[in-house]
Amino acid sequence: EVQLVQSGGGLVKPGESLRLSCATSGFTFRNYAMNWVRQAPGKGLEWVSFISSGSQYIYYADSVKGRFTISRDNAENSLYLQMNSLRPEDTAVYYCTREGGRGWFDYWGQGTPVTVSS
Amino acid sequence: DIQMTQSPSSLSASVGDRVTITCRTNQSISSDLNWLQHQPGKAPRLLVYSASVLHSGVPSRFTGSGSGTEFTLTISSLQPEDFATYYCQQSYRTPGTFGPGTKVDFK
Numbered sequence: 001e002v003q004l005v006q007s008g009g010g011l012v013k014p015g016e017s018l019r020l021s022c023a024t025s026g027f028t029f030r031n032y033a034m035n036w037v038r039q040a041p042g043k044g045l046e047w048v049s050f051i052s053s054g055s056q057y058i059y060y061a062d063s064v065k066g067r068f069t070i071s072r073d074n075a076e077n078s079l080y081l082q083m084n085s086l087r088p089e090d091t092a093v094y095y096c097t098r099e100g101g102r103g104w105f106d107y108w109g110q111g112t113p114v115t116v117s118s
Numbered sequence: 119d120i121q122m123t124q125s126p127s128s129l130s131a132s133v134g135d136r137v138t139i140t141c142r143t144n145q146s147i148s149s150d151l152n153w154l155q156h157q158p159g160k161a162p163r164l165l166v167y168s169a170s171v172l173h174s175g176v177p178s179r180f181t182g183s184g185s186g187t188e189f190t191l192t193i194s195s196l197q198p199e200d201f202a203t204y205y206c207q208q209s210y211r212t213p214g215t216f217g218p219g220t221k222v223d224f225k
Contacts, residue, residue, distance in 0.1 A: 039156075044218050045154075045162065045207075061213070100167070101168075104214070105164060106173065108162050
């Protein structure tokens with residue numbers, strides 16, 4: 001069974017940092033690209049970042065470029081999102097998601113809330 | 119960038135109703151269009167990929183169709199567990215961006 005289990009969210013002040021983790025099991029992690037997607041309160045789904053299976057390709061949404069860093073450890077079957085210089089507009093539930101086949105997001109973590117507030 | 123629109127933005131329906139949601143893109147994306155369901159407090163769930171292929175475990179009352187710039191998701195007979203927000207997502211180009219969503223609630 002494919003599982004993505006997230007950890008690391010919480011309440012932080014503007015300018016602070018947070019690291020999200022996504023531990024996976026039930027599939028060969030090193031063969032799949034992964035993404036982070038978020039949903040701000042009352043808003044729709046917003047793609048945040050992409051990392052290819054071997055980490056050779058990495059992309060970010062303009063809203064987080066230069067502040068967030070996506071990474072993965074294929075030996076540990078885990079995905080990470082380092083979030084620096086957090087802003088109130090980064091407040092959202094963050095999801096890790098596996099990219100299957102031709103780019104669809106077929107399995108999702110349970111979501112982890114991040115609140116940025118003074 | 120590929121721009122995506124969905125219509126309607128929301129709809130009210132009853133159990134047993136047939137529901138159709140449309141997703142349009144500003145350029146052709148072939149069949150690289152996927153549909154997801156999102157209920158409050160839960161993770162999003164993939165329903166349909168490549169415009170018309172049902173993901174594993176998804177009930178057959180869900181049907182996806184279309185190609186190019188216009189796509190539809192149809193629920194043939196709405197069930198209580200189907201009240202949710204539905205998103206289309208293009209996977210023609212990375213990143214795989216989402217439509218604005220269609221909220222389906224009780225009439």
